Amino acid sequence: MEFFLVTLLNSLSYGLLLFMLSSGLTLIFSMMGVLNFAHASFYMLGAYFAFQTSQAIGFWPALVVAPIAVAALGAITERYGLRTVHKYGHVAELLFTFGLAYIIEEIVHLIWGRAPVEYKIPAVLDFSAFSIFSTQYPAYRVFMMLVSVGMLIALYFALTRTRIGLIIQASLTHPDMVESLGHNVPRVFMTVFAGGAALAGLAGVIGGNAFVTEPGMAASVGTIVFVVVVFGGMGSLAGAFVASLVIGAVQTFSVGFDYSLLNLFALLGIETSADSAWYDLWKVTISQAGPVLPYILMVLMLIFRPKGLMGTREG
Amino acid sequence: MIGQYIRGSAIAAALFAVGMGAASANTVKIAYLEGLSGPFANVGEVGLRHLQFAADRINAKGGVLGQKIEVIPFDTKTSPQEAQLVFKQLVDQGIRYMMQGNGSAVAIALSEALGKHNSREPEKTVLYMNYGAVDPSLTNDKCNFYHFRFDADVDMKMQALTTYMAQQKDITKVYLINQDYAFGQSVAKAGRAMLTKKRPDIQIVGDDLHPLGKIKDFAPYVAKIKASGADAVISGNWGNDIALLIKAAKDAGLKAKFYTYYAGGLGTPPVIGEAGVGNLKQVTVFHSNIGGSGAAAEVEAYRKRFPDSKDDFYWTTIMTAVDMLTRAMEQTKSTDPTKVALAMENMKATQVTGEAYMRPENHQLVQPIFVSTFSKANGKDVKFDVERTGFGFQTDARIEAKDTVLPTTCKFQRPKG
Amino acid sequence: MAYQPPPLIHRKRLLTWGLTAAVLIVMPLIFKQSFALSMMSQMGIAIIFALSYNMLLGQTGMLSFGHAVYFGLGAFFSVHALNAVGAGNFHWPVTLLPLIGGVAGLFFGVIFGYVTTKHSGTPFAMISLGIAEMVAACSLMFPTFFGGEGGISTDRVVGNAVMGITFGPSIQVYYLIAGWCFVCMVAMYALTQTPLGRMANAVRDNAERARFVGYNPTHVRYMMLMLSSFFAGIAGALAAINYELVTAENVGVVASGNVLLMSFIGGIGHFFGPIIGAMLVTFIQSALSNYTLAWLLYFGLFFLVMILFAPGGIASLITLHKPAWEVAQVRKLVPSYIVAGLAGAVLLVGVISLIEMIYQVETKAEQSGTEMSLFGIGFDAATVMPWVVSVCILFVGALLLWMASRYVRSSWTQVAAVINARRSA
Structure with missing residues (x-):
């Protein structure tokens, strides 16, 4: 019971962080058709900017400043990079973001070095909020969840109550129609790209100190965020939300299951020993395979339902 | 048209290749092969600083056999296949000594390449000093006469660690958590085997393998450890995998002690910080606070030489390697790797940690091993902190050299000197 | 059919x-x-x-x-x-x-x-x-x-x-x-x-x-x-x-x-x-890394430049000249290419010296100090002068390249006219 409750909370906080990362990516992917490989790099930059600003002026201002700085970088990337290669097609756009991610990592190496930086949780939040039986639950995780939920609500209102939000929603599903109606689609693209980058940056600010701020952090979340977006479905923020929570839960809960195919064989009365053929494969436990499960889920989803969980259209 | 381009780039390649051969003559060249670009470059640079530090010291005394030692860095990009290409390059340049130590995959590849090269071209043999790649096979089934290891291997360290753990009467339940690849798997295997042999009453309550460097959130693992009731955790994790584990354990209020290999690895202590104090232990052949005037002097000299870098003196293994190499050269009056290798066998060395010797059966350095705890620096027994964090390691136990010797399966052909 | x-x-x-x-x-x-x-x-x-x-x-x-x-x-x-x-x-x-x-x-x-x-x-x-x-x-x-x-x-x-x-x-x-x-x-x-x-x-x-x-x-x-x-x-x-x-x-x-x-x-x-x-x-990855620790950065920049300016790859740059070759007009392009190449080289010198100096200061200063040499010129990267010079070279190079690109374009216009004339003839 203790394990279950603690893990449930953990999966929720991880899932929400994933959503913060993937919401921006879903918007960009759905509208522009570009799988932005540099998205996770914006997450990393958010963490590094927050580290730098929190050293100078403290964590709270950094919470605002860092995402804005990342948003500015995102806008520049769209305006001077993606828009230039747009005419060469999606592959070129995708490769542009691929190359950008590569360069951002090298530049981070240069500026902040290759070792992790000491980006610490602010002292005010460094205590345990409550205990579940004997396990403490850190206040910072609660704070992370609050920020994520706050962002979720803000995003919801921005998309449903503002003019630009409605245009974005329309371009999610009918990009051509929106353009025909005379809206400046490139500018909408730039706004969305900057906004998406800002969300990733915000995720970096709160994730960077909860985990580690280091040059490999972009690569470590990069592909998992893709999985969330593809699993959730193109053009659907709700899908991305559900997918984030599902993937978060799959990754955290699988750790608790120490069952492998050997257990199944034993149940069926099949005898196995270390000499059996494919023994390596049978002895892999669910907890061992946990981190690979999202990819299996994604592949299965794409095979049986290429639109994704709640997607409106195929890629 | 295709041909034209093949030729163009090959000419350029040749021009570059010629330019590279221009290392200065009349020096003893040591090639340093490590990832010097990409994600692990900082680790490679630390070793390079140590090697430079050791070479400077010899050169200040006039070098060896009247020749200066010249360190020539090569970038392996931490890839086994790249390392093999780099090896060909150093052979092309006529370099006869090389040093590497970061990553067993690269080490095994290099050792294999070295073995083939030395048997195919016996007049151009190369000697390999391994200062930190700890896969046991390098001095067992895959051993090679021209490979010398100066760090203690996984099993020797586990031997030391379990000897220490067996004496801790309060340990009753042990949890193993490791990265799912060759090294992590061998830590888990050795830990389980040695611990159950030395303390049959200890219960192994968990044995987890998780993918290397892919886990962002260790909270679920900590919840599992907590649920198992373990009071000690053994982990071979390194880098972020250990730092995140310790942080998550602290967040959840887990009281278990962590017995690790690489808690003091470069870049890890700053991330762990306060979270590790008192409950995080490591097993190493050296740390800054082992005591004795020699060690302190070495740490201070290193800090003085490299004031801006945050790393500390760490690789006694590099010092011993250079020391043995130069003494073997003086002794044989030769820089021929075969003669030097024969002289290095069974050689004794006085390290800052104590007496050590090169085991002739498998060319493994036998030396004392330390278990230490992550603590606040206090100016006394924790005099030096690591990476200027304010935290350092405090010695718990010293396991003497003779108690770390394990049987070996190594059988190599010795050349006639 | x-x-x-x-x-x-x-x-x-x-x-x-x-x-x-x-x-x-x-x-x-x-x-x-x-x-x-x-x-x-x-x-x-x-x-x-x-x-x-x-x-x-x-x-x-x-x-x-x-x-x-x-x-x-x-x-x-x-x-x-x-x-x-x-x-x-x-x-x-x-x-x-x-x-x-x-x-x-x-x-x-x-x-x-x-x-x-x-x-x-x-x-x-x-x-x-x-x-x-x-x-x-x-x-x-x-x-x-x-x-x-x-x-x-x-x-x-x-x-x-x-x-x-x-x-x-x-x-x-x-x-x-x-x-x-x-x-x-x-x-x-x-x-x-x-x-x-x-x-x-x-x-x-x-x-x-x-x-x-x-x-x-x-x-x-x-x-x-x-x-x-x-x-x-x-x-x-x-x-x-x-x-x-x-x-x-x-x-x-x-x-x-x-x-x-x-x-x-x-x-x-x-x-x-x-x-x-x-x-x-393959050449870049195995040879360039012998000369500079910054090779990953150069490689990344090279890749981005290729995508931005030549998304068809090197092959498309070559085949671009096929029509001009057929009407024997390539030689008319050569002078403009030489000029552009020289301008590009100046720009490149600026970029390389800046990147190398940053790397020297950031990663190599500890082992070998800030003294370094580039293109056969020795200097100290800790002083201001080399940085000023490099930035100047960079800007001059960019300016020259911009001017050279106009020259290339005008040469191409001439060649294109010839090609079109041949085609319609």
């Missing part, structure tokens, strides 16, 4: 292939150093791999992020086969080992391709990424087959020497690779001329129309993927022979990304594009 494939053998083509073969044979006689030789062997492997990749991306329009899966698995199966031959359990000549790798690649192409090729576009790309991630994860989890961290090593000198060929010396391995490389190049080129190759182009350009003509695009994609994984497997087997070691990094995502970079830099729109890309990228 029924489709008439162009004749596979005619004089011009025969000449090109003959020349290619001659170059492959002569190269090692010119460059004898073992480093140069191993780099050429590497290039040969990369050429086969990149060409096989381009069968997907360039010819069928399938963007794959997991092509190294077939390369790596081909390599693993052939390394196990080679070890079995060495142990005497199995008889197979080393010369034909790439066939085993090819068949292994094909086998996995049949399995994975069945799943992946049901889709095109982004879903295909994502499934391929998912499969690549899974295989990469498995490669560390199953040390018996993949050899764990150290990989599986082997000895390519097995069995009796046939006519003195043992494959011990690297020169013999080079010729083995060169031979296979030539055969594969011809085979893959021939494939582009078959109805399947043509249909692949049709599927790439418009899958719907291809379906109307009576071809099932899924089948065409599946066929192409199987064939491409066969060639990737051959390349993998050659890598196993060349390195005598196969590690998990061969099936990794980085290897998959690398082949994508090679093909794209070379140019996916032309058959010979990936060949250029494979050679260039």
Whole structure:
């Protein structure tokens, strides 16, 4: 019971962080058709900017400043990079973001070095909020969840109550129609790209100190965020939300299951020993395979339902 | 048209290749092969600083056999296949000594390449000093006469660690958590085997393998450890995998002690910080606070030489390697790797940690091993902190050299000197 | 009118292939150093791999992020086969080992391709990424087959020497690779001329129309993927022979990304594009890293510049000049190119000196101080002067390049006028 409750909370906080990362990516992917490989790099930059600003002026201002700085970088990337290669097609756009991610990592190496930086949780939040039986639950995780939920609500209102939000929603599903109606689609693209980058940056600010701020952090979340977006479905923020929570839960809960195919064989009365053929494969436990499960889920989803969980259209 | 381009780039390649051969003559060249670009470059640079530090010291005394030692860095990009290409390059340049130590995959590849090269071209043999790649096979089934290891291997360290753990009467339940690849798997295997042999009453309550460097959130693992009731955790994790584990354990209020290999690895202590104090232990052949005037002097000299870098003196293994190499050269009056290798066998060395010797059966350095705890620096027994964090390691136990010797399966052909 | 494939053998083509073969044979006689030789062997492997990749991306329009899966698995199966031959359990000549790798690649192409090729576009790309991630994860989890961290090593000198060929010396391995490389190049080129190759182009350009003509695009994609994984497997087997070691990094995502970079830099729109890309990228990766620690940054910048300014790759830059060549007008472009080249060189000097100084100060200052030398000029990077000079050079270079680009454009306008005049005449 203790394990279950603690893990449930953990999966929720991880899932929400994933959503913060993937919401921006879903918007960009759905509208522009570009799988932005540099998205996770914006997450990393958010963490590094927050580290730098929190050293100078403290964590709270950094919470605002860092995402804005990342948003500015995102806008520049769209305006001077993606828009230039747009005419060469999606592959070129995708490769542009691929190359950008590569360069951002090298530049981070240069500026902040290759070792992790000491980006610490602010002292005010460094205590345990409550205990579940004997396990403490850190206040910072609660704070992370609050920020994520706050962002979720803000995003919801921005998309449903503002003019630009409605245009974005329309371009999610009918990009051509929106353009025909005379809206400046490139500018909408730039706004969305900057906004998406800002969300990733915000995720970096709160994730960077909860985990580690280091040059490999972009690569470590990069592909998992893709999985969330593809699993959730193109053009659907709700899908991305559900997918984030599902993937978060799959990754955290699988750790608790120490069952492998050997257990199944034993149940069926099949005898196995270390000499059996494919023994390596049978002895892999669910907890061992946990981190690979999202990819299996994604592949299965794409095979049986290429639109994704709640997607409106195929890629 | 295709041909034209093949030729163009090959000419350029040749021009570059010629330019590279221009290392200065009349020096003893040591090639340093490590990832010097990409994600692990900082680790490679630390070793390079140590090697430079050791070479400077010899050169200040006039070098060896009247020749200066010249360190020539090569970038392996931490890839086994790249390392093999780099090896060909150093052979092309006529370099006869090389040093590497970061990553067993690269080490095994290099050792294999070295073995083939030395048997195919016996007049151009190369000697390999391994200062930190700890896969046991390098001095067992895959051993090679021209490979010398100066760090203690996984099993020797586990031997030391379990000897220490067996004496801790309060340990009753042990949890193993490791990265799912060759090294992590061998830590888990050795830990389980040695611990159950030395303390049959200890219960192994968990044995987890998780993918290397892919886990962002260790909270679920900590919840599992907590649920198992373990009071000690053994982990071979390194880098972020250990730092995140310790942080998550602290967040959840887990009281278990962590017995690790690489808690003091470069870049890890700053991330762990306060979270590790008192409950995080490591097993190493050296740390800054082992005591004795020699060690302190070495740490201070290193800090003085490299004031801006945050790393500390760490690789006694590099010092011993250079020391043995130069003494073997003086002794044989030769820089021929075969003669030097024969002289290095069974050689004794006085390290800052104590007496050590090169085991002739498998060319493994036998030396004392330390278990230490992550603590606040206090100016006394924790005099030096690591990476200027304010935290350092405090010695718990010293396991003497003779108690770390394990049987070996190594059988190599010795050349006639 | 029924489709008439162009004749596979005619004089011009025969000449090109003959020349290619001659170059492959002569190269090692010119460059004898073992480093140069191993780099050429590497290039040969990369050429086969990149060409096989381009069968997907360039010819069928399938963007794959997991092509190294077939390369790596081909390599693993052939390394196990080679070890079995060495142990005497199995008889197979080393010369034909790439066939085993090819068949292994094909086998996995049949399995994975069945799943992946049901889709095109982004879903295909994502499934391929998912499969690549899974295989990469498995490669560390199953040390018996993949050899764990150290990989599986082997000895390519097995069995009796046939006519003195043992494959011990690297020169013999080079010729083995060169031979296979030539055969594969011809085979893959021939494939582009078959109805399947043509249909692949049709599927790439418009899958719907291809379906109307009576071809099932899924089948065409599946066929192409199987064939491409066969060639990737051959390349993998050659890598196993060349390195005598196969590690998990061969099936990794980085290897998959690398082949994508090679093909794209070379140019996916032309058959010979990936060949250029494979050679260039291999050269940059193994040679440039000897000179500068910043090579990853240079490589990344080079890649971005290529995408922004020459998305068709190097091959498209070359073929751009074909019309001008036909009307003998290329010489009119040469002066403007020289000017632009010089301006570009100035810009490059500025960029290089800035990057090198940053690296010196940031990463090397501890070992060797801030004293450094670039282009034969020694200076101290801790002083202000070199930075000012570099930035000035950078700006001057940018300005010159901008002016030179106008010159190039005006030259091209003239040449274009001539071409158009000839055409209408």
